[in-house]
Amino acid sequence: MFEPKRLHPISAIINFVKTLKDAALPLIIVLVLNGNIFSGEVDWIPLLIWIGVLLLVLGSGIIRWLRFTYRMEEGELRIEYGLIFRKKRYIPIDRIQSLDFSEGIFHRPLNLVKVSVETAGSTGNEKAEAELTAIRREDASSLEEAIFQEKKRRYGRQDGEVSETEELQAEMEEPKRVKVYAMSMKEIVMMAVTSGGAGVVISGVAVFFSQFMDLLPVGTIYNEILDWIQIGVLVVAFTALVILLVAYGISIVMTILRYANFSVFIDGDDLIITRGWLEKKQMTIPLNRIQGVRMEENLIRQPLGYASVTLISAGGSVLKNDEHQLRLLPMIKEAKVGEILKKVLPDYDVVDDFHQPPKRSLLRYILRHSWFGFVAAIPISIFFFPYGLLSILAGFFLAVLGWLAYHDAGWNVLGDQLTLRSRGIIKQTYFMKKYRIQASYEKQTYFQRRTHLSSIEVMLTSGGGRALASCYYLEKKDTEEMMEWYRVKRSAEKPSEE
Amino acid sequence: MEQQPTQRISQRALTLWRIYGWIQVGIILLLTIGLTVTVFLWEWPWWIVLIGLGIALLEVLSMVWLVPTLRWKRWRYDVTETEIDLQYGLFIVTRTLVPMVRVQHVDTEQGPLLRKFRLSTISISTAATVHKIPALDEREAERLRQSISSLARVAEDDV
Missing domain, CATH: 1.10.287 (Helix Hairpins)
Known part of the structure; x- marks a missing residue:
């Protein structure tokens, strides 16, 4: 694969659509302001300008496609591109961590894929090191194969032992993609229904009914004009409700499309997640980049017994887009997490006996969660006198949340694994390995010292930067035990190395 | 502990x-x-x-x-072969442990006032965090920087 190759011509169209999508808002605004298209009186000159702009964008898409070439040469993936300034990007094969394939609606009918090249260096917020907008699937696999061969050749050379290389080769060539998890349709639907949008809709329904309830007694007492106003309010509330429901429906459908066929594979040293219906996505996460696992249960899903499990992984631009991408188990019965995680990441134990903070921490938890609510309630109550007092209820709600947080907090040390569970609003459980923890903190305020309490915080690195796991107001000796756990083996380990 | x-x-x-x-x-x-x-x-x-x-x-x-x-009075630290141990904070006393294997690089920095007092601030970076020890004697800071960076190089990294 040494001759420079172009992408599939469709990428010119994709470029065009992408640019258009970015510029859609100004375009639409100008068209609307320009107006009168529907009434027949079209202002021709601005319209022509816009047609010109469109052609220009299309042209630049085509030229960009013409200019973009990629090839494998001298152990590097060499990409040359650029509309006006010609740019060259050479990526050494060694540094390529993985190739991620995804398919959009343009790709599927033509059997094409978009390839994102991930390198060890591409941390967090940057884009993928390189992106091939659209190439044929065969080309993509041969590219993958070429990279694989190249890497193997290098390692072989390094080892210097032919026999070992061959053995390695034989071992590596076995087809070994093992499916370890697939999400059922029921779970996908459950997830869509209980997604964040649900809260908005529920509150919308509540507002609607409160309006409706108001209407009933008032309508019988006041005169017709007032009735009209009330009905007006009702109509507005009803419309808002319908809009909310529609938005909710759309978000459900989107979620279902996005997560359909969600499955997790293990391929040698990589974890592969594929999902999506219209747009098919595939993510590759090298197992040795995984830093920890986080289980989350929000207030809607927890009573239903569902949780979601997210991977914390270092590097790779897969992570940059949104958290969703690293969901290992987006929606799963909490009771089944352990069983499935055992298959995917056998190193991690889902423990369920937690050491909890002592009784005397309860008040601290409640205050920690609710003080802001109560303080904020003071000015609100004063300025909106009678109804403002309702804001105190919010304080009580937060206090209940604080009580829940106290109830949920806990820690566990098992072998080289630390598990910390805590709740802000969402209940989070972090499963972490000692050798992945970047730093650990023990914190104690002046007042906590007098009551022998202290908090623990543990820092992991993740694609987005870092992840902090914590557990507050534990017995001082508990946090000390954890710090000691983090320390002890390190010093015991050292002599054996020497 | x-x-x-x-x-x-x-x-x-x-x-x-x-x-x-x-x-x-x-x-x-x-x-x-x-x-x-x-x-x-x-x-x-x-x-x-x-x-x-x-x-x-x-x-x-x-x-x-x-x-x-x-x-x-609160600021204390220890740098051993295996880890860096810090204690600081006025109202909230924080104790930090950073294993030597996690250290990625070490910097020292010195502003004009610090230089006047022959002091230097050392910052120790891991993949996720930065830890600073403020106002060390500049010779001590230099010595520490060298020892940490050589210790960190010895320790094997697996992130």
């Missing part, structure tokens, strides 16, 4: 922090003087000046006297 780390930061840090405190007090005093002028010009109530002076006095008490002393 019960015992604190053994090393302390340079005694000169105390003087340095007091100077920082005085600088803050100076700024407050300047503002108060400006305020006094406006009070005379527009005949604002005179107690506004008192507020300014009061804040300046509190600053002297806290930022010049109390805070640097407490902060210095």
